[in-house]
Amino acid sequence: MVVFVGMKSFVNEVAATLGGEHIYACIQCGICTASCPVAGEMEYPPRKIIAMIRAGMRDEVLSSSSMWYCLSCHLCGCRCPRKVKPTELAHALESLAVQHGYKVKKTYTPAMYRSFVSSIRANGRVHEFGMMLKFYLMTNPLAALKMLPLGLKLFLHRRMPLIPERAKGKEDLSRIIQKFREVIASQ
Amino acid sequence: MKYYSYFPGCSAGSTAIGLGLSVQAIAEPLDMELIELEGWTCCGSTPYGSLDELEAVVVAARNLALAEKTGLDLVTPCSSCYVTLNGAAIHLEDHPELKRQVNEALAVANLEYHGNLRIRHLVDVLLNDVTPEVIASKVQQGLNGLKVAPYYGCQLVRPHYGSDDTEFPQSLDLLVESLGAEAVPYPLKARCCGGALIISEQSLALGLIRKLLDSAVRNGAQCIVTPCPLCQTNLDAYQSQVNSKFKTDYNLPILFVSQLIGLALGIASNSLGLNTNIARSVTIDRLIKERGRLDNGGGKI
Numbered sequence: 001m002v003v004f005v006g007m008k009s010f011v012n013e014v015a016a017t018l019g020g021e022h023i024y025a026c027i028q029c030g031i032c033t034a035s036c037p038v039a040g041e042m043e044y045p046p047r048k049i050i051a052m053i054r055a056g057m058r059d060e061v062l063s064s065s066s067m068w069y070c071l072s073c074h075l076c077g078c079r080c081p082r083k084v085k086p087t088e089l090a091h092a093l094e095s096l097a098v099q100h101g102y103k104v105k106k107t108y109t110p111a112m113y114r115s116f117v118s119s120i121r122a123n124g125r126v127h128e129f130g131m132m133l134k135f136y137l138m139t140n141p142l143a144a145l146k147m148l149p150l151g152l153k154l155f156l157h158r159r160m161p162l163i164p165e166r167a168k169g170k171e172d173l174s175r176i177i178q179k180f181r182e183v184i185a186s187q
Numbered sequence: 188m189k190y191y192s193y194f195p196g197c198s199a200g201s202t203a204i205g206l207g208l209s210v211q212a213i214a215e216p217l218d219m220e221l222i223e224l225e226g227w228t229c230c231g232s233t234p235y236g237s238l239d240e241l242e243a244v245v246v247a248a249r250n251l252a253l254a255e256k257t258g259l260d261l262v263t264p265c266s267s268c269y270v271t272l273n274g275a276a277i278h279l280e281d282h283p284e285l286k287r288q289v290n291e292a293l294a295v296a297n298l299e300y301h302g303n304l305r306i307r308h309l310v311d312v313l314l315n316d317v318t319p320e321v322i323a324s325k326v327q328q329g330l331n332g333l334k335v336a337p338y339y340g341c342q343l344v345r346p347h348y349g350s351d352d353t354e355f356p357q358s359l360d361l362l363v364e365s366l367g368a369e370a371v372p373y374p375l376k377a378r379c380c381g382g383a384l385i386i387s388e389q390s391l392a393l394g395l396i397r398k399l400l401d402s403a404v405r406n407g408a409q410c411i412v413t414p415c416p417l418c419q420t421n422l423d424a425y426q427s428q429v430n431s432k433f434k435t436d437y438n439l440p441i442l443f444v445s446q447l448i449g450l451a452l453g454i455a456s457n458s459l460g461l462n463t464n465i466a467r468s469v470t471i472d473r474l475i476k477e478r479g480r481l482d483n484g485g486g487k488i
């Protein structure tokens with residue numbers, strides 16, 4: 001057997017990522033894909049993407065849009081006979097793709113998540129109006145126009161505050177995140 | 188009176204204001220003291236976990252550490268917060284090294300998370316602490332067999348943090364029936380509504396919502412009841428979008444289970460935030476009364 005010293009295989013990289021730990025346990029039975037409500041939208045549904053990871057197809061996997069379609073409904077994980085948790089695997093792949101700067105085509109979900117997270121980082125809580133405005137302006141301003149009636153309806157029903165509420169713990173949270181980044185970087 | 192640390196979640200003050208209001212309104216009559224967690228922030232959320240799984244755990248851990256200090260169970264009415272907070276607690280338990288790093292960061296705010304916190308969903312508290320029997324004994328205005336589709340959504344029962352079945356759960360059915368309403372069979376009761384993808388993949392999510400509405404109507408439901416703020420928003424606010432996309436004419440009230448409980452307890456509908464629901468929920472009072480007349484041999488509805 002040839003051992004590539006220092007060369008990290010993709011499957012090991014995934015297994016070392018939070019949420020990817022269980023990937024070796026998969027027996028490729030396909031129950032996850034059969035259960036997934038959005039398998040039809042995914043280029044590589046859960047069973048297939050696991051096979052691709054194990055085959056070392058790093059670029060294909062990390063640049064794909066498949067995991068971004070995951071709804072985090074956890075049906076796959078509940079039915080998996082090997083407790084693989086494909087939902088968490090999807091989050092692990094998304095995190096890896098972001099960390100390594102892969103650009104995803106075909107879906108606006110990463111952009112939506114980014115507006116969501118930047119809202120949390122700025123306010124300590126999600127401010128839906130700001131988040132959605134940013135998302136639509138970033139991706140498709142025309143769609144923003146189409147969404148106006150719905151936004152107005154939510155606003156009139158007191159469900160879309162225009163001004164973000166700043167969470168009291170926001171400053172503490174920012175300091176903790178800053179410190180955590182330093183801790184991770186130093187180790 | 189039972190005491191809990193209360194984690195409302197971001198949406199209970201905005202897109203799901205009806206949830207926040209109704210939970211506050213039913214707490215006292217049901218002898219729950221919900222003490223809002225001082226200084227809470229976003230739970231960590233699914234989108235955060237997708238972009239940066241580790242950092243999302245830190246965001247959750249700060250809330251967990253704050254809650255742990257109170258010595259009380261942490262209760263959230265938000266199904267998504269429930270999953271995120273529990274998921275982070277499990278990650279921290281499974282990865283001692285991560286826990287150490289997280290605690291090193293938490294220390295800048297004099298916090299530490301040990302891992303001794305129970306994170307519970309409001310439905311669990313209503314079912315197991317308050318109990319359906321006690322709720323039934325406090326009902327002022329019976330719901331006259333109102334036909335309700337109990338919609339759990341996916342987060343409450345999956346992943347498996349509680350005792351309910353992951354595909355055919357019963358807890359919400361029991362709560363609904365304790366109010367004198369009828370829980371109709373609802374095969375899609377634990378299927379996903381599309382969650383946040385309603386924003387980025389709207390037509391995909393609208394298709395899922397349509398199936399949920401369709402199954403409820405086919406089973407004779409007069410309304411859908413859910414505990415989840417995302418589910419309620421998707422089924423309620425996007426109902427007209429479903430209608431225009433699929434040429435359907437759904438007009439189904441979507442209530443939070445806490446709103447339905449509040450109605451049965453005789454609480455005024457404005458205090459339950461029913462006027463913040465969009466699809467026809469204001470008519471729910473009339474539906475209940477009409478069912479009462481039906482019981483007495485009155486007209487057809």
Ligand code: SF4
Binds near residue numbers: 025026029046083084
């Ligand atoms: S259900 Fe589990 S074991 Fe089967 S293919 Fe999916 S992940 Fe692998």
Ligand code: SF4
Binds near residue numbers: 032038
């Ligand atoms: S959690 Fe994601 S991958 Fe699993 S069944 Fe749901 S949508 Fe599919």
